[in-house]
Amino acid sequence: MSMSTVNIPRLDLDTYKNGDAESRKQFSDAIGKAFNETGFVTITNHGLSKELIDSLYTQVKALFALPEDVKLKYEKPELAGQRGYTSKGKETAKGFKIPDLKEFWQIGQTVTDGDPVKDFYPDNVYVDELPEFNTVTREIYAKLEAAGTMLLEAIAVYLGLPQNYFDDKVHNGNSILRTLHYFPIEDPDALAPDAVRAGAHEDINLITLLIGASADGLEVLTRENEWFPIKAHGEDVVVNVGDMLQRLTNNKLKSTTHRVVNPPREQMKFSRFSVPFFLHPKATMDLTSLDSCIDEQHPKLYTDITAGEYLDERLREIGLKK
Ligand SMILES: O=C(O)CCC(=O)C(=O)O
Numbered sequence: 001m002s003m004s005t006v007n008i009p010r011l012d013l014d015t016y017k018n019g020d021a022e023s024r025k026q027f028s029d030a031i032g033k034a035f036n037e038t039g040f041v042t043i044t045n046h047g048l049s050k051e052l053i054d055s056l057y058t059q060v061k062a063l064f065a066l067p068e069d070v071k072l073k074y075e076k077p078e079l080a081g082q083r084g085y086t087s088k089g090k091e092t093a094k095g096f097k098i099p100d101l102k103e104f105w106q107i108g109q110t111v112t113d114g115d116p117v118k119d120f121y122p123d124n125v126y127v128d129e130l131p132e133f134n135t136v137t138r139e140i141y142a143k144l145e146a147a148g149t150m151l152l153e154a155i156a157v158y159l160g161l162p163q164n165y166f167d168d169k170v171h172n173g174n175s176i177l178r179t180l181h182y183f184p185i186e187d188p189d190a191l192a193p194d195a196v197r198a199g200a201h202e203d204i205n206l207i208t209l210l211i212g213a214s215a216d217g218l219e220v221l222t223r224e225n226e227w228f229p230i231k232a233h234g235e236d237v238v239v240n241v242g243d244m245l246q247r248l249t250n251n252k253l254k255s256t257t258h259r260v261v262n263p264p265r266e267q268m269k270f271s272r273f274s275v276p277f278f279l280h281p282k283a284t285m286d287l288t289s290l291d292s293c294i295d296e297q298h299p300k301l302y303t304d305i306t307a308g309e310y311l312d313e314r315l316r317e318i319g320l321k322k
């Protein structure tokens, strides 16, 4: 076996939030270096208490335990799965033929009436049967949005940009909170040989903050082309770079390929839950690569595109948008 090591630092967000200039600088350097090398960090003191995360999971489990016909009333193909329920077999990782072994529910941005972006965001879908699901996911959304915005400030500093570079671009952005259920496999023999919980993919957005990576299964592809398991401590949140940030930085920050593998056969009958928050900017953000990330050694790799155009292209590729 080769020595494929992946350095995934554990960073304390409180040292950035409440630290002095020196600690903030160290935090920026550490997250920037990790995003340049492997695209992943784990974060403690992210602002979500254990009680909040526990009540999130209680609600997520209750949601997916609802009868199939109840869940299906909340499926909105016309919204490309961007709000409400997406049933089994709908999302296929780019380049794969067999859909992922999962079902999910997505919650989007809420802005006040009269806000200029209000018309661009479909209303959220509320679960009539579980009022608390709606309130807890809304709270989680707001807290992860705040943590993510702070992380982007630290990244802006690493990139030599003004600390507030991303602030107006992500304010009222098109972020998505996805609650995921990798359902039990009752008959592993009936499974297509290449059917997996989540096929190898890169995330579309700027950064992803993931709750629930304390359960086995998440793996990242190393530079040596080997799969390496990621396991977060307890309530830590895993944060990774998505394709929009990779594009903006002309590959200086890496949107690393990852996947969720199936458990060993004897554990196939158990569910796995996770909750990623895909932090998106507003559709108008220009993803043209930064001049500071282009030079002779790093020629410009991408065409210029806005976040909105890019998202549409990607949703078509994964089968959610027709
Ligand atoms: O469930 C996980 O641990 C990861 C999910 C994921 O990568 C995704 O939904 O993009």
Ligand SMILES: [Fe+2]
Binding pocket: 201, 202, 203, 258
């Ligand atoms: Fe992902």
